[in-house]
Amino acid sequence: MKTIPLTASFLLIVLSTFAVAQETSENDDTASMRWLQKFNGRWRTVSRSPDKTVTHTGSMTSRSIGNRWVVNEFQTNMGGFQCHALQTLGVDSKRNVFIATWVDNALDYRWNYEGELDQEKSQLTFVAEGPSMTDKGATARYRDLYEFRNEDRIVTTSQIRGGDGNWKTFMSGELIRVKDSQSTGKPNVATLLMFQGNAEQAINYYTRTIPNSEIETVTKYVEGENGKAGTIKHATFRVAGAKLICIDSPVEHEFDFTPSISLFIDCESETQVKSVFEKLSRGGKVLMPLDDYGFSTRFGWLTDQFGVSWQINFGELK
Known part of the structure; x- marks a missing residue:
């Protein structure tokens, strides 16, 4: 009787075991997997x-x-x-x-x-x-x-x-x-806010104040780097679902935020627009009180306590 060499027998066992395992694996499509x-x-x-x-x-x-x-x-x-x-x-x-x-x-x-x-x-x-x-x-x-x-x-x-x-x-x-x-070179756009030492305070405030907001990533300066240790080197967060980036400037500068660029929020209800406007305007400056301006039945414009400008709206713009 002709015998199969040991190495060939072992190979057949491995291949048959693999085939059974493969069939079981493909058929056993559980929720956990x-x-x-x-x-x-x-x-x-x-x-x-x-x-x-x-x-x-x-x-x-x-x-x-x-x-x-x-x-x-x-x-x-x-x-x-x-x-x-x-x-x-x-x-x-x-x-x-x-x-x-x-x-x-x-x-x-x-x-x-x-x-x-x-x-x-x-x-x-x-x-x-x-x-x-x-x-x-x-x-x-x-x-x-x-x-x-x-x-x-x-x-x-x-x-x-x-x-x-x-x-x-x-x-x-x-x-x-x-x-x-x-990872393929396609561009992404996000608004970047540059603070002067109070970026962490600002993003904590925004994500607490505005619904559907959260902090995603935070990297801080450490001793020996060109920014003040403990301040924000780079952070990403979402405000009402929109992605924003912020940093603390590593150097002092004369310029600051300007109302010529604002973050615009569309609210879901009159209660929400009133609440968000009231909270963001605390310690800041109201540029346009929340009111009916014709182009919107409920609109307001403000600069918050950090100098960032916001336009808050409820309803369809005309």
């Missing part, structure tokens, strides 16, 4: 301390391995230290849980996580055992949360469990997808 694929792509990363005094920025590249795994590669500048990390995310279908690993060039430790999605299928929570931050040689319980706010933005939270059993946040952040237009 589809959820993992949302990571695919390139992302900008921002991480902050709880008091937001420390901010690190970087990048993440995510790619699929079949439909059961994604591999995320991180590059982050942490105050001069270039952190390089690799994360795997996958689905253990037998136990119906997510599994993950994490390694980086800062620690000689491999993290092993297990996690699950919430009922809304928007937040993934991972838990792991790792080196204690305070007790050398001891371990602690950690938790990482990934929440997809939309397909282009993930909010992250890192927590440690204290002796009282409660989870304490030691780092938060977000991942913002890099669009194709940002």
Whole structure:
């Protein structure tokens, strides 16, 4: 009887096993696996301390391995230290849980996580055992949360469990997808506001005051750079959904904002236009009181306490 060489037999076993696995993988299109694929792509990363005094920025590249795994590669500048990390995310279908690993060039430790999605299928929570931050040689319980706010933005939270059993946040952040237009030379336009030392105060005020507003990224000057340490080197935020950029000028200058350029807000109701106008005008100057001017039934123009000019409107312009 003719025998098949050992190497050929082994190859046949591998190929047949792969074929079965491939068929199972293609047919087992679960919600968990589809959820993992949302990571695919390139992302900008921002991480902050709880008091937001420390901010690190970087990048993440995510790619699929079949439909059961994604591999995320991180590059982050942490105050001069270039952190390089690799994360795997996958689905253990037998136990119906997510599994993950994490390694980086800062620690000689491999993290092993297990996690699950919430009922809304928007937040993934991972838990792991790792080196204690305070007790050398001891371990602690950690938790990482990934929440997809939309397909282009993930909010992250890192927590440690204290002796009282409660989870304490030691780092938060977000991942913002890099669009194709940002990597193919196509231009993007956003308004840039240049402040003189009070940019952080301004963007915090705007995102609290105007509905559908949020801070996306913040980078601050550190000692030794050409701007004052602690002021805004570069920040992106959204006001009523529109993207804005702001900085604190690294040098003093005589010029400031001018009403010849204004940010224009269309409000959804009379109550909203009144509320936004009233809040933004506090400490500033009203150029046109909120009123019916013919071209609009409810319109106002003001300069806020930071010198930025706003035109607030409700209703169709004529």
